[in-house]
Amino acid sequence: xxxxxxxxxxxxxxxxxxxxxxxxxxxxxxxxxxxxxxxxxxxxxxxxxxxxxxxxxxxxxxxxxxxxxxxxxxxxxxxxxxxxxxxxxxxxxxxxxxxxxxxxxxxxxxxxxxxxxxxxxxxxxxxxxxxxxxxxxxxxxxxxxxxxxxxxxxxxxxxxxxxxxxxxxxxxxxxxxxxxxxxxxxxxxxxxxxxxxxxxxxxxxxxxxxxxxxxxxxxxxxxxxxxxxxxxxxxxxxxxxxxxxxxxxxxxxxxxxxxxxxxxxxxxxxxxxxxxxxxxxxxxxxxxxxxxxxxxxxxxxxxxxxxxxxxxxxxxxxxxxxxxxxxxxxxxxxxxxxxxxxxxxxxxxxxx
Ligand code: NAD
Numbered sequence: 001x002x003x004x005x006x007x008x009x010x011x012x013x014x015x016x017x018x019x020x021x022x023x024x025x026x027x028x029x030x031x032x033x034x035x036x037x038x039x040x041x042x043x044x045x046x047x048x049x050x051x052x053x054x055x056x057x058x059x060x061x062x063x064x065x066x067x068x069x070x071x072x073x074x075x076x077x078x079x080x081x082x083x084x085x086x087x088x089x090x091x092x093x094x095x096x097x098x099x100x101x102x103x104x105x106x107x108x109x110x111x112x113x114x115x116x117x118x119x120x121x122x123x124x125x126x127x128x129x130x131x132x133x134x135x136x137x138x139x140x141x142x143x144x145x146x147x148x149x150x151x152x153x154x155x156x157x158x159x160x161x162x163x164x165x166x167x168x169x170x171x172x173x174x175x176x177x178x179x180x181x182x183x184x185x186x187x188x189x190x191x192x193x194x195x196x197x198x199x200x201x202x203x204x205x206x207x208x209x210x211x212x213x214x215x216x217x218x219x220x221x222x223x224x225x226x227x228x229x230x231x232x233x234x235x236x237x238x239x240x241x242x243x244x245x246x247x248x249x250x251x252x253x254x255x256x257x258x259x260x261x262x263x264x265x266x267x268x269x270x271x272x273x274x275x276x277x278x279x280x281x282x283x284x285x286x287x288x289x290x291x292x293x294x295x296x297x298x299x300x301x302x303x304x305x306x307x308x309x310x311x312x313x314x315x316x317x318x319x320x321x322x323x324x325x326x327x328x329x330x331x332x333x334x335x336x337x338x339x340x341x342x343x344x345x346x347x348x349x350x351x352x
Contacts, residue, residue, distance in 0.1 A: 006057035012107070013057070016100040021092035023081065026052055027100060028060035029108050030076040033348070036106055037077025038132060038297065039063040040113025041097065041124075043085040044242075055243070056080045058265050063294070065344035066287035069321055071314075072298045077108045085115035094120050098127025106130050111149065111297050114185070114242065118147050132297035139308070147300065149293030152311070153262055154190030156292025156318045160284050161195075161236060161260040163319035167326045168258050168282040169235060175199035178234040180224070180256070183241030184212045187262040187290075191240060192219060205229035207241070230254055237261070244268040246283075251275045260284040273335035284322055285340035291318060 001007060011032060016025040029037045039060060046052040056078050064076025081097060083089070101110045101124065111133035112121055121134045132147075139145040161179075165171050179195055180203040181188050192202055192215055202221035206212035209223065216223040224232060230253040237256040239245045243265030251272050259266070259281060266286045267273050276283045292315045299311050325343065329336045 001053075004053070004057065006054055006061070008057070008061050010057065010060065012104075013053075014100065014104070016097070018093070018096035021090060021096045022083070022088070023093045023096045024049075024083070025079060025081045025097055025100065026056045027079040027104065027108055028056045028077060029104070030057075030060040031064040031348070032075035032077075032107055034064075034067065035072075035074040036109050036130075037063065037075040038067070038109040038111065038294065038301075039076060039078035040111045040133075041079040041081060041116050041120075042113040043081040043083055043089065043115030045084040045088070046080070046082050049082070052080050052082050055265075058243075062264055062287045064348070065341065066291050066294055067298075068344050068347045069288050069340065070291040070295050071317070072295065074294070074298055078113075079108070079110060081115070089120070091123055094123040095127050098124035098131070101130055102128035104130070109301070111293075112147075121147065132301050135300055137296075137300060137308075147297075148186065149296040150186035151190050152296035152315060153290055153293035154187045154194060155312070156295070156315045157187065157191050157238070157240075157260065157262045157289055158194040158198075159316055159319045160289035160322050161238065161258070162198075163322045164258045164260045164282050164284045164326070165236065167323060173199065176201060177236065178203070178232075179236040179238055180205070180229050180232045180234045181238045181240055182226075182229045182245065182261070183207075183239065183263070184215045185240065187293075188238075188240035189215055191238065191262065192221070196221070203229070203232050203234060232256075239263040239266050246272045246276065248272075248275075251279065251281075254279070254281060256281065258282045258284070260289055261286075262290045264290065267337060270335075270337065273337035277329075277335045282326065283336050285325065285337045287344075288321055288325065288340055289318060291315075 012029040014027040059078040067074040204212040239261035247268035
């Protein structure tokens, strides 16, 4: 483990098994110097334990960088449950996960991620207080919403996408801007509605085509096949499914000028950031643009979630952070992801 390519000095990696409920999970705590490690719990039928380890380590490190770039007093961590979220979930399994989280004494705070939801966090909360994303709070557009942070994640991607379009295309509005969204789950759906409201033309793809089609019908958008989403003649590609979608094959196929989406670990390898830059495609670093959900749950935990205006202002800050990265990347001729990593490491060190 210590020599694993993605280990990156993790403080703690915990392998959890509970034979009674069939739980197999990994909790990775990357860095708690700025505060407890807050990060979602992903449930996914990983083909091997090695793939789960790689995923949780990369996601966990990303949370450290995400928190520091979002100006939050939090560390970075993440957990994964190896299993199919549609068939493998049970109360016993989630409660066993809650007991493992609890055993870490607040060093790790769990929240929703792909494959888990608010109802799951409520079950986990029966075993531990170290859980976020469970309380009702004010909606950004008024009214009340559940603890699900994905509307805030989508709002952050929306303001970040606008900043990227402004920088790369010199456009101050999204009227007629064509956006292909890969993944119309929690975040992708909210993002699509925000973009539609701003006048963007949408193309939607999801592994479950009925989801993309239903949303396309609602918004007057076009549903496209999962494999065809990379080849579309669009201005923006918005990856909102899973990671590693920007790889040797897809970077060549993209026709968009901007990549701006919610998925974590979008680059299969760091070199794909350089490949995008060489092709003149502006990439909004994933952990910067998708920090809205983390800001949301951080506010929830600190008790200021009731103040919707402060939350919105904090998330609006994502646009400024991205613009700073874009300008620096242009000036230094570096990929935006490299500049974001440099800034994140600098801010972590400055703090200590
Ligand atoms: P979700 O599970 O609700 O939605 C993901 C969607 O992507 C599903 O509809 C799934 O069918 C689809 N999908 C999976 N593989 C696909 C493929 N190859 N092509 C097209 N569609 C595919 O997840 P979510 O909460 O919307 O999160 C989406 C992404 O954003 C994830 O990478 C997640 O880690 C990241 N993210 C989410 C949040 C949040 O607040 N939910 C915060 C930060 C980052």
